[in-house]
Amino acid sequence: MCGIAGIFDFSAERDIPSDVLHAMNQAQFHRGPDEGDLFLEPGIGLGHRRLSIIDLASGQQPMHSADGNLCVVYNGEIYNFRELAAELRELGHQFRTHCDTEVILYAWQEWGERCVERFRGMFAFALYDRRARSLFLARDRFGIKPLFYSVLPDGQLLFGSELKVLKAHPALPRKLEPQAVEDYFALGYVPEPKTIYQGVHKLCPGYTLTFTRGAPVPAQRQYWDIPFSPIAVASEADLQDELVARLREAVKVRLVSEVPLGAFLSGGVDSSAVVAMMAQAQSEPVNTCAIGFDVPQFNETDFARSVAERYHTNHFEQTVSSEDFDLLDGLAALYDEPYADSSAIPTYRVCQLARQRVTVALSGDGGDEHFAGYRRYRLHRNEDRLRRAMPLGLRRPLFGALGRLYPKADWAPRVFRAKTTFQALARTSVEAYLHSVSICRREQRAQLFSPALKSRLQGYTVDSVFNAHAAKSPTDDPLSLIQYLDMKTYLVGDILTKVDRASMAHSLEVRVPLLDHPLTEWVSGLPVGIKLRGSEGKYLLKKSLEPHLPHDVLYRPKMGFGVPLADWFRGPLKQRLRDDLLGGGLADTGLFNAAYLEKLVDEHQRGLRDHSAPLWTLLMFQGATRDDDLALG
Template identity: 65%
Template sequence: MCGITGIFDLRERRTPGRALLEAMNQTQFHRGPDEGGVHLEPGVGLAHRRLSIIDLSGGQQPLFNEDESVVVTYNGEIYNFGELTTELKQAGHTFRTHCDTEVIVHAWEQWGEACVERFRGMFAFAVWDRNRETLFLARDRLGIKPLYYGRLPDGQLIFASELKALMAHPELPRDIDPCAVEEYFAYGYIPEPRSIFKSVHKLPPGHTLTLRRGQKSIPDPREYWDVPFAGLTINESEAADELVERLREAVRIRLEAEVPLGSFLSGGVDSSAVVAMMAGLSDEPVRTCAIGFDDPAYDESDYARQVAERYRTNHYVEQVDPDHFNLLDRLGEMYDEPFADSSALPTYRVCELAKRQVTVALSGDGGDENLAGYRRYRHHLAEERLRGLMPADLRRPLFGALARVYPKADWAPRMFRAKATFQALARDSVQGYFQGVAILRDELRGRLFSPGFRRELQGYDAVEVLRRHARRAPSDHPLSLVQYLDMKTYLPGDILTKVDRASMAHALEVRVPILDHKLVEWMSGLPPELKLHGAEGKYVFKKALEPYLPSDVLYRKKRGFSVPVAEWFRGPLRERMEQQVLGETMADTGVFDMDYLSTLVGQHVSGARDHSPALWALLMFDNFMQRLQA
């Protein structure tokens, strides 16, 4: 994969400084250690770091069309570039390389902004068209590849794959966005389009941004694709057969590379399915990578081994020390803005292992969102059925009162932990789901922030992120709705961000066949009961894979890629956590009620409550603030 960055002067034709652009580009060296390139002309500067995958001897960027009036800097893979090349040659375009990058400049010439609708793959790119005095930014449909952009006070726009490249520009305003902080402590990440800074945005998945010289303001991005959720008429057997064929095709087009290629193999359904398809498409043994833990509560390597043995892969396993919290500071450097998913730690380790064997790895990400694999979907549908039994005017005051009087009982068996359920039933569907995914629920965030910071928020609530997407949802089925919400928020903001930064930290390209947009479109239309059937998530997927995978892999309890954060904060990380969460840096922000932070810490270390998600989020926020002030 690669890293891109650039500067565009909206007002005039000031040529960016080469040293500055190279410094911004160099912050992303890890994304592309093979080569670097810079293009400068009046009013525009484009830069690129390359990780060579296809056409190793050609394809250097920035890359031009025939008369050098159009130039691109690009991060990603366009898997249908062969067909597009043929079509564009027939239309009269001349190609000088055999790489997918050159397709972009000619596609822009041929189809303009609609070019992105022709691309099948993962990408973030910038095209500069000198004749039209236009800069065109684009991001892939699902948000696999990142793209940040921001406007400087002097009228210049800067963009990059990672926020750190923008932060290398001395004129970037670094005022923190209070709404982004509220969203971070609700979701554990900052959903698109916000970033931690008021001056910087993320281009949302499936959007483009067209900028022309002389514009006084940055226009709103344009959406070119959305998950359709268009209902299919199909039975279970037909769906199972077609799902395997579509997955096989999505895997097949991702096997082209001129460098070593393999796959992650966690032992879960999704990565195991990808490996099974790869094995059927390859004459050589598939290279698979997995990590193991000493603690059986977290270790899934035995399931991965079963799949590896079945398909006779060249399987690489590395036992990871569960106390790998020595990576805490490294995480802050990788993610640039606050990011509170602790599974970033094992993700970093499995990418580190994979890079020792391959340069490209396929992953199983996206299966849970597309095929309803998360347990929270089952809980949400159960709550929806209960909501439907009583009018909202009666339900809200009744369950709201029960929630207020029922004690919080995190320590008790789930059947006795009714407080959260009562709270959810007192809310509407979107707000109820929000409380289920929030790492700090409303009442905790209400106490977390100082009075001064709450005034800055002016009543803003992070649930508005979900409400905004829910208003545009293409389906009102309760399962399809929450799948759609996750595809718009959790998938790009957490899952894909986590994998992109962890893999790019090791110059490893990760391809995601289950997020092939044609496959996603088709899966979204499957009847909801084929995705969540009773208590069984990914129902039709598992049925389809029964001839390919062991029953133990298909039907075991889902674990997730977790680490023992709660135990760390009562043991080896206790002192560090207390020093950072209750330290001067956090107090000086003015964001927090420090007395309440002391309460959170005290309740957790005593064992009275498990506040590990909140404390991890606070620790990561402190890491960010310390780097910001350095």
């Protein structure tokens, strides 16, 4: 696992300043503390920081092809590199190393931009082709590895593994993108391909981008998407056997490492499944780690311990205090742009704990999206049955009026909290799902944003993000569609971003077997009724794992990985919240309605409403944009 950086002049062949490229590369030192180097020639500069995992003796980057025509910098792991290397040797290519980086060079020579279709793994890389006078950027199918880029007004392209790499270039404009502000306050992250800055982008998962010197427009290509192609189904027992076999194989290919390797073990279904498959695939005990909390409703260590005992793992755990808010200021530097998932704090801690024992850790991320594990999927499915029973022309005025009139009752038992359901029934399926996952819903954003910000938005809303993905969806099944939307937005923008930044902050590589693309292609084609059956999410996954995991691990209620924000904002962070949001911070930016900010803080701290989610979102926005140009002119 590594970090990449670069500058490509596609309008001329001017000299690249080595000091600037060095500063960009060093900004991501944490991603690769073992080695670092630069490649420079007129018109191109490539930088790399290395975290050595495979072929420790060689494999240094930037790496050149034998003929010197190609140079690559790469972040990730290609798990089928040995098979590809054997195939490329048969085609006449000679290898000097035993690492996957060199495979990229000769795969490019043999298959060109379609080489990415042959790679199984997680990756972001930049390949310079001297003869073609081009720079080729690629990102893996799910966006496990990040890649940021920006074209400066003078015709130079900047790119890097983190936004801080680009921010290290003195010519990068850091002007706020108003549409990204709208997206962020709805979702809690800035979705691909936007960033919080105008003119700075993320390369979307499953895409490549080619810049050619002299060509005015780069060539962008999507090389993969989740197919949702129905598969032939025999019996449920056969599906269970095949799922376990596919899961076992996806885990096994991710066990190749020349440094200590282990796994996160939360005590949930997904991480426990990964540990079970690891234990069955290797002779030595699995290294596992878990984070516990001193608040019972957030603590899952008993379940993690039961899995560890069953498989005799080398298990270690640590209890995190409910007062663990020391990371508050560090989160902004970690994520570079506003990011509001508060589980970033325990994720940071579990990565910190894992790095004490291992350099590589496997995680269970992706299971909820693929196997319909989120509770919101069941609620959405039930609402969608009602939506299909009544035309939108009748639903919108009827349930819209009920949604406006029904009181908001956060304090009441869930069965009496009908306002959100009425609002959802007044919308299309896609609009309703966006409404259900939004941190600040449309009505709240209308009160939160200032007239100046609304003017700059010119009617833009985050709905366009979801509608654009829905228009490209390969499936119109209601459940599969929202799974697809999550994989295009929440999975990459929130979950994978959180894990990448938290792990790389500790120079820890995280591998994600449930996001193995052959496994995903197969799972996406399964009937929806075998993923979500009745009220049981992950039905097939759980049934398949019954011989491998304790029953109470498989069928207990989902807990999540949260922190007690509501208590923090009424207790130890009470004054900090008022100072940052009301005391000349956000209130003076001109982006927000100052009176509404004060209302949110007062209602929460007086115990009238739980506004902890929007308040945390505001706090993270303030911290991440403190040094940026917030002017709307």
